[in-house]
Amino acid sequence: MNKIVRKEQFSEKVFLFEIEAPLIAKSRKAGNFVIVRIGENGERMPLTIAGADIAKGTITLVVQQVGLSSKKLCMLNEGDYITDVVGPLGNPTRIENYGTVVCAGGGLGVAPMLPIIQALKAAGNRVLSVMAGRSKDLIILEDKVRESSDEVIIMTDDGSYGEKGVVTIGIEKFVEQEHIDKVFAIGPPIMMKFSNLTAQKHNIPCEVSLNTIMVDGTGMCGACRLSIGGKTKFVCIDGPEFDGALVDWDEMFKRMGTFKEAEQEELQHFEEHLNACKKCDKQKKNTDVEMDVEPTDEPMEVLIDRNAPWRDELRKSMKPKERTQIERVKMPELDPVYRATTRTEEVNIGLTKTMAMTEAKRCLDCAKPTCVEGCPVNINIPSFIKNIERGQFLAAAKVLKNTSALPAVCGRVCPQEKQCESKCIHLKMNEPAVAIGYLERFAADYERESGNSSLPEIAPANGIKIAVVGSGPAGLSFAGDMVKKGYEVHVFEALHEIGGVLKYGIPEFRLPNRIVDVEIENLSKMGVNFQTDVIVGKTISVEQLEAEGFKGIFVGSGAGLPNFMGIPGENAINIMSSNEYLTRVNLMDAANPNTDTPINFGKNVLVVGGGNTAMDSCRTAKRLGGNVTLVYRRSEQEMPARLEEVKHAKEEGINFLTLHNPIEYLTDDKGAVKAAVLQVMELGEPDASGRRSPVAVEGKTVTLDVDQVIVAVGVSPNPLVPKSIAGLELGRKNTIVVNEGMQSAREEIFAGGDIVRGGATVILAMGDGRRAAAHMDEYLKKQ
Numbered sequence: 001m002n003k004i005v006r007k008e009q010f011s012e013k014v015f016l017f018e019i020e021a022p023l024i025a026k027s028r029k030a031g032n033f034v035i036v037r038i039g040e041n042g043e044r045m046p047l048t049i050a051g052a053d054i055a056k057g058t059i060t061l062v063v064q065q066v067g068l069s070s071k072k073l074c075m076l077n078e079g080d081y082i083t084d085v086v087g088p089l090g091n092p093t094r095i096e097n098y099g100t101v102v103c104a105g106g107g108l109g110v111a112p113m114l115p116i117i118q119a120l121k122a123a124g125n126r127v128l129s130v131m132a133g134r135s136k137d138l139i140i141l142e143d144k145v146r147e148s149s150d151e152v153i154i155m156t157d158d159g160s161y162g163e164k165g166v167v168t169i170g171i172e173k174f175v176e177q178e179h180i181d182k183v184f185a186i187g188p189p190i191m192m193k194f195s196n197l198t199a200q201k202h203n204i205p206c207e208v209s210l211n212t213i214m215v216d217g218t219g220m221c222g223a224c225r226l227s228i229g230g231k232t233k234f235v236c237i238d239g240p241e242f243d244g245a246l247v248d249w250d251e252m253f254k255r256m257g258t259f260k261e262a263e264q265e266e267l268q269h270f271e272e273h274l275n276a277c278k279k280c281d282k283q284k285k286n287t288d289v290e291m292d293v294e295p296t297d298e299p300m301e302v303l304i305d306r307n308a309p310w311r312d313e314l315r316k317s318m319k320p321k322e323r324t325q326i327e328r329v330k331m332p333e334l335d336p337v338y339r340a341t342t343r344t345e346e347v348n349i350g351l352t353k354t355m356a357m358t359e360a361k362r363c364l365d366c367a368k369p370t371c372v373e374g375c376p377v378n379i380n381i382p383s384f385i386k387n388i389e390r391g392q393f394l395a396a397a398k399v400l401k402n403t404s405a406l407p408a409v410c411g412r413v414c415p416q417e418k419q420c421e422s423k424c425i426h427l428k429m430n431e432p433a434v435a436i437g438y439l440e441r442f443a444a445d446y447e448r449e450s451g452n453s454s455l456p457e458i459a460p461a462n463g464i465k466i467a468v469v470g471s472g473p474a475g476l477s478f479a480g481d482m483v484k485k486g487y488e489v490h491v492f493e494a495l496h497e498i499g500g501v502l503k504y505g506i507p508e509f510r511l512p513n514r515i516v517d518v519e520i521e522n523l524s525k526m527g528v529n530f531q532t533d534v535i536v537g538k539t540i541s542v543e544q545l546e547a548e549g550f551k552g553i554f555v556g557s558g559a560g561l562p563n564f565m566g567i568p569g570e571n572a573i574n575i576m577s578s579n580e581y582l583t584r585v586n587l588m589d590a591a592n593p594n595t596d597t598p599i600n601f602g603k604n605v606l607v608v609g610g611g612n613t614a615m616d617s618c619r620t621a622k623r624l625g626g627n628v629t630l631v632y633r634r635s636e637q638e639m640p641a642r643l644e645e646v647k648h649a650k651e652e653g654i655n656f657l658t659l660h661n662p663i664e665y666l667t668d669d670k671g672a673v674k675a676a677v678l679q680v681m682e683l684g685e686p687d688a689s690g691r692r693s694p695v696a697v698e699g700k701t702v703t704l705d706v707d708q709v710i711v712a713v714g715v716s717p718n719p720l721v722p723k724s725i726a727g728l729e730l731g732r733k734n735t736i737v738v739n740e741g742m743q744s745a746r747e748e749i750f751a752g753g754d755i756v757r758g759g760a761t762v763i764l765a766m767g768d769g770r771r772a773a774a775h776m777d778e779y780l781k782k783q
Helices: 022-026 069-075 106-123 142-147 167-177 189-201 249-256 260-268 270-275 309-315 320-324 353-361 381-391 394-401 405-412 436-451 471-485 513-526 543-548 578-587 612-623 643-651 763-783
Strands: 002-009 014-020 033-037 045-048 051-053 058-064 084-089 100-105 124-131 149-158 182-187 205-210 225-228 231-232 242-243 464-470 488-492 529-531 550-555 575-577 602-610 625-634 655-658 659-667 673-685 692-705 707-709 749-750
Touching: 022 051, 022 058, 022 084, 033 058, 045 058, 045 069, 051 106, 058 106, 084 488, 084 529, 100 167, 100 189, 100 436, 106 124, 106 182, 106 189, 106 655, 106 763, 124 142, 124 167, 149 167, 167 405, 182 189, 189 205, 189 249, 189 513, 205 550, 225 249, 231 643, 309 381, 320 529, 353 436, 381 436, 394 405, 394 436, 405 436, 405 513, 405 763, 436 673, 464 471, 471 488, 471 550, 471 763, 513 529, 529 707, 543 550, 550 763, 578 707, 602 612, 602 692, 612 643, 612 655, 612 707, 659 692, 749 763
Parallel strands: 100 124, 100 182, 124 149, 182 205, 464 488, 464 550, 488 529, 550 749, 575 707, 602 625, 602 707, 625 655
Antiparallel strands: 002 014, 014 058, 033 045, 033 084, 051 058, 205 242, 225 231, 659 673, 673 692
């Protein structure tokens, strides 16, 4: 929460806000922006920083009432709090002594131009400023602009102040007056386009600051992408400032109108938005499952001891042959027709007590359990299962939490069939593996819903501070292990909610938010400190963290940079990355009419990809009313998605179009996608991964009518964090290079998860976090 310490009204709809944000004030530079969120239902809105006062710890924003979110902000007063302010974001303006520069600010663009004018003047430039607006009321910050400018020209459309005319007339006047080395222009897109054309006419380079649509502001969603010099760039990561001559202005104008209709509709229901209260299902659910035995108070040593009397007796109660003859349990599920209409109800209902105890009997309690070898976090699988078999469900959960920070999460989303279950002895007997994932979920759910949650044993505090960058699976797993070892752990999250991909990337019908919230709450109870809206490398640097006494840093910032295919038409309206689509729906709850974040509902939706994220996207689009087709360039057998997710998608009515690949998108006159041209493929020889490579069938294409496309072809590590840390060795696509102990080239910095692997499952990321914790503990003890 950030307090408003000053509010000033410039005109009927333009206001200045001075806001408490000491970390941002300290690290901000000219050209940076912030993301602001108003209320728990608010959208994430980018605003350029107009000034900062390090001594007071404040930043200044100038806002015009345009849409729903800006209107909500402008209704706040001094003493009120803004829910979230995160930044500084974007690359700062490149300030140097160019010679003579023209700084053109149109309307509200004068506010973000002001710190640039001040910085250019301080760098020794001769600064000529053009201030433009429709009328005198829209000429803002004139006194401050004059303080740092050598000359000022004011232009108004109606001639009510200064000279009558548009901004380009002012630029032309300065060009005619003297030699100009560079032009800077900030304002409405149309103003920046013509400012650039004016500069180009005189062979003067022109820098523009683009104010595109954003969701996260850190490069995660790809909503802000634009064609710059023929290449797709992300404005929040690569900009916001670009050479105006390289900008595809027509594309920008069209993309700026992506949610115009949705936003107009939201404004019509402004009072409803103002009074809306987000319904969060965070209440404790009571379980109707009861243990038939008294909860044991046995210590962990006994709960995991294979030779303990209770365990020995359990093994003798059934012969191995009897156990192998038990049929594997089937997970109860919601009806496919019904569940395809609800976003928040979980598809998998969970095992009953009888199902769980019967399935637990299938475990042979191997002397050398290979299932444990297949688990990246080394859960003592036979021990937790045998505790379920004897009816000690709380003890089973306790065993799980001894090694796993997120058992209820892992029981739902981990690909057990490729990990622990793939090593099960039953497979060697041509029988289905024990349903380890289902049993893990059962034990974790029972503990949570019974209200008898336990915490792992915590070592005495050692007084050593540890920083964690990112609150995804790797960061949470690392934090859990380090706090158990007695460290003071602080987790810094860039978004406004803790959980990383668990919150923004996985739909609630697979992983309800309340499940994630309880796991995070448990970590808080263990002593982990969480701080949202902090971007390490932007809001605060690694050097600042070390100066504040942090002795070790773990980077688990993920791979949030979405991949696109680079094909014609891909930047059309209603073509979005799976990251953007799922973030809008999952994190921002955009499909809820009472929330502020806009989303367009597709009628004929194409989802590109074959992984779990593609399945999440197509199943989400189905729930939002779309007729959904999943297109994948290989056959179904090569799909990397979990078999269960493919099964669920088919049951819910998703159309599968395999051995097809988009090569072009066609658009209507508004720049919105209207069709996809698909190349027919066939399978050739296996590639390096062992999967058969798709090969185009020459001359054979199919055109599909679509009004929305979701691209789910993978992600790359976000360069924001690794590039901000000096001394790291970076690998392919800005991954952080680490040794076997997850230690980077800077010995006090460890890393894991997608930022190291480039892409990983939840459980692999958690395994990295555990490994990093063990080795950082060893490293710090030697210091």
